[in-house]
Amino acid sequence: MIDVNVYLHRWPFRRLPADEPEKLVAKLRAAGVTQAWCGSFETLLHRDVAGVNSRLASDCRKFGSGLLEPFGTVNPVLPDWPDDLRRCLETHGMRGVRLHPNYHGYKLDDPRCSELLAAAAEQKLLVQITAMMEDERTQHPLVQVPHVDASPLVAQLQQHGDLRVVLLNGFRNAKVDVVDKLAATRRCWFDIASKEGVAGVESLVKQVGYDRVLFGSHAPLFLHESAQLKLKESPLAGMQLAAIARGNAEELWK
Amino acid sequence: MIWDLHCHLTGVPGRTPTERMGQLIEIADRLGIERLCFYMGMGFLKEPTPEELVEQNDQVLEALAHYHDRAFGFCYVSGDHVEVSLAEIERCVARGPMVGIKLWVAHRCNDPVIDPIILRAAELKAVIYQHTWLKTDGTMFAGESTPMDVVELAKRHPRTPLILGHTGGQWELGIRAVRPYANVSIDIAGSDPTAGLVEMAVRELGAERVIYGSDSGGRSFASQIAKVAGAEISEREKRLIYKENLKRMLTPICKAKGIAI
Numbered sequence: 001m002i003d004v005n006v007y008l009h010r011w012p013f014r015r016l017p018a019d020e021p022e023k024l025v026a027k028l029r030a031a032g033v034t035q036a037w038c039g040s041f042e043t044l045l046h047r048d049v050a051g052v053n054s055r056l057a058s059d060c061r062k063f064g065s066g067l068l069e070p071f072g073t074v075n076p077v078l079p080d081w082p083d084d085l086r087r088c089l090e091t092h093g094m095r096g097v098r099l100h101p102n103y104h105g106y107k108l109d110d111p112r113c114s115e116l117l118a119a120a121a122e123q124k125l126l127v128q129i130t131a132m133m134e135d136e137r138t139q140h141p142l143v144q145v146p147h148v149d150a151s152p153l154v155a156q157l158q159q160h161g162d163l164r165v166v167l168l169n170g171f172r173n174a175k176v177d178v179v180d181k182l183a184a185t186r187r188c189w190f191d192i193a194s195k196e197g198v199a200g201v202e203s204l205v206k207q208v209g210y211d212r213v214l215f216g217s218h219a220p221l222f223l224h225e226s227a228q229l230k231l232k233e234s235p236l237a238g239m240q241l242a243a244i245a246r247g248n249a250e251e252l253w254k
Numbered sequence: 255m256i257w258d259l260h261c262h263l264t265g266v267p268g269r270t271p272t273e274r275m276g277q278l279i280e281i282a283d284r285l286g287i288e289r290l291c292f293y294m295g296m297g298f299l300k301e302p303t304p305e306e307l308v309e310q311n312d313q314v315l316e317a318l319a320h321y322h323d324r325a326f327g328f329c330y331v332s333g334d335h336v337e338v339s340l341a342e343i344e345r346c347v348a349r350g351p352m353v354g355i356k357l358w359v360a361h362r363c364n365d366p367v368i369d370p371i372i373l374r375a376a377e378l379k380a381v382i383y384q385h386t387w388l389k390t391d392g393t394m395f396a397g398e399s400t401p402m403d404v405v406e407l408a409k410r411h412p413r414t415p416l417i418l419g420h421t422g423g424q425w426e427l428g429i430r431a432v433r434p435y436a437n438v439s440i441d442i443a444g445s446d447p448t449a450g451l452v453e454m455a456v457r458e459l460g461a462e463r464v465i466y467g468s469d470s471g472g473r474s475f476a477s478q479i480a481k482v483a484g485a486e487i488s489e490r491e492k493r494l495i496y497k498e499n500l501k502r503m504l505t506p507i508c509k510a511k512g513i514a515i
């Protein structure tokens with residue numbers, strides 16, 4: 001199983017039962033995860049993202065070699081961000097980056113964001129965009145961060161022909177027509193961590209097609225069991241299940 | 255096996271309550287959910303009129319008709335319409351098959367105006383469920399209760415078992431608020447599957463006061479079961495949360511009504 005939505009380090013607002021890397025890795029392995037795409041909670045509020053990306057890369061190697069794959073962040077609002085992108089690729093050998101436009105204070109139609117997406121596409125880097133970290137109603141009263149509006153992503157995908165995007169936690173504030181348009185580009189994928197409703201994965205598969213859907217847990221902030229049980233809650237054909245749990249992510253990883 | 259405290263007839267297609275019930279039960283079966291409690295009708299009405307309360311309860315009664323062995327019904331009542339609510343409790347609980355009451359967001363529960371509802375429900379040993387959601391983003395409804403409102407209610411009715419809906423939404427506050435009031439249990443339904451919720455609840459309240467619920471069909475059964483399945487607590491504590499606590503609360507009224515559980 002490939003989990004495309006995992007975080008290392010400390011969630012800023014509480015300790016989590018599995019926020020020690022050894023424990024997280026043990027949990028993932030016990031669940032049958034063979035590869036986990038990993039960002040860092042530190043990227044949300046830290047401004048020295050180059051330092052965070054370094055720690056992320058080395059912790060992935062140290063605690064989960066062969067399992068944890070680091071997805072560093074790039075914040076196009078920061079001075080000299082292209083060097084962060086370069087380091088992700090050249091220094092750390094990362095295959096993708098994870099963006100947090102809401103915590104970093106830019107919209108997806110910001111010209112700086114377009115530049116970043118163009119550069120990532122040119123380097124064949126996979127781009128993950130986390131639309132939401134937690135329910136807007138429970139955010140710390142002094143840190144109210146609106147969810148990412150994914151609508152401008154449709155134009156970005158149309159404009160940058162090589163761009164491939166995974167929208168993480170995209171369903172808390174998803175507009176049905178935006179999800180449809182993103183899916184129609186054939187270069188946007190969705191993870192199941194924030195998909196709610198009974199048999200939600202089944203409805204998602206009906207909406208966007210099983211080849212757009214990826215297994216993602218948002219662990220350790222969300223319980224990993226949630227994503228696992230969602231696969232059981234929806235009646236999926238063997239081929240669909242294999243694609244969601246692994247095959248679609250494998251294709252993206254190539 | 256799992257008993258689910260918190261389900262609605264929404265989130266699945268179906269023209270009638272019975273059709274929707276059939277679908278929900280089929281999905282619940284995939285996850286080992288044995289019994290489900292239903293309240294409110296085919297749509298969400300935040301400030302129901304007297305007529306709408308009756309209609310919503312009728313829909314649940316219809317849904318229960320073919321599923322008595324799998325589902326329980328709670329009577330939807332409102333602090334805005336105390337007389338009608340009391341009449342609905344007579345119709346649906348005292349003389350009908352329902353075993354609990356649900357108070358939602360029409361009227362805050364710290365207002366003593368709802369006391370006759372609580373007293374009558376307590377007389378009938380009906381399970382009393384009060385929704386709460388303390389929101390930090392300023393989107394609370396005018397009549398929406400907070401955990402602190404439930405505390406006021408619990409102080410006025412110290413011997414009546416009460417359930418704090420959604421653990422107050424901001425569960426770290428909800429758990430703390432009701433901690434000193436042993437008659438208040440918490441419903442863990444209807445929030446994201448955030449790690450640590452159940453561990454904190456068991457640590458601060460004891461597993462006997464924590465009850466699994468989903469808030470399906472709008473929520474996934476899976477995401478809500480995960481809160482218990484993935485919690486770092488004992489198997490005994492999990493059994494209490496999944497089923498035994500709710501069963502214990504329902505036993506007196508079911509016994510009185512001759513419902514086998």
Ligand SMILES: [Zn+2]
Pocket residue numbers: 260262444469
């Ligand atoms: Zn509900």
